[in-house]
Amino acid sequence: MGMGVAMKEQVMERVSSIEWLSQQLHAKTANYEQLGVVSSGNVPINWEDRCGAIAALPEPEQKALVSLLVWGDHRENTADYKALHDYLSRLLYAALEPEVKRKTFDLMTFCEKVAKMELFYYLRPFLVDMYTLKGKLHFVGLLDDVSAKSYENKYMWLSHMARQCLSDVKDEIEFYIDEYRRNSYKA
Known part of the structure; x- marks a missing residue:
């Protein structure tokens, strides 16, 4: 039947x-x-x-994320990873650039590092609780630009924005x- x-x-x-x-x-x-x-x-x-x-x-970011989720290839040297990373970086930069009065570091590079960090942990959620904020910032080189306390006070909203964006793309x-x-x- x-x-x-x-x-x-x-x-x-x-x-x-x-x-x-x-x-x-x-x-x-x-x-x-x-x-x-x-x-x-x-x-x-x-x-x-x-x-x-x-x-x-x-949307290309949807295709990129679904490819990463379905095939599980989370290496940074894939075209899908790069496309999603670039998309996140541009979004973060567009939000951060008007907010910063004094530019003491390259904002685009900063946003690329935040995007890298959030994408890495989004694709590997089992690692999120294993590392402190300082460890995560060190991992992507953000401690070269700001201290962990400064990031937490002034820029943590970028991390929340990146996670929300990835969640929204997944919902779409x-x-x-x-x-x-x-x-x-x-x-």
Whole structure:
């Protein structure tokens, strides 16, 4: 007996859109969606459809983040990492530049370091609680520009902004992929 529409929707609700994308995009993954295809006449969603979902995302930062999340390649030398890092850096700079009266360091470099720090820990959430603010700032070289106390008092809002931006991009990805999933199951 084929998988009914109600059952498909229940399965869709249990699996996040990013987890759904990850299915069949890794080596030797099981394809459970083909069960019942013969009797129902439906064509199963395959890895090409899932790649199409990524390609259908409207913004480059969405494509970059979903690629990092799905394939798990968090190295700094990938095109997706660079695209997302540059996007975050530009956003942070646009917010910081009008706020700073006296420029005692290069603001763009500062924003690039903040973006690097927040992107690194966003992709590796298990590390967040293992390091102090001073350790995180040292890791990306921000202690060359400001002390940990100064960062906490004057610039911590940039970290919050970067995390919120990444969270918003992920929410947008979930929305568009969920829409794609629903439309592909209807077809």
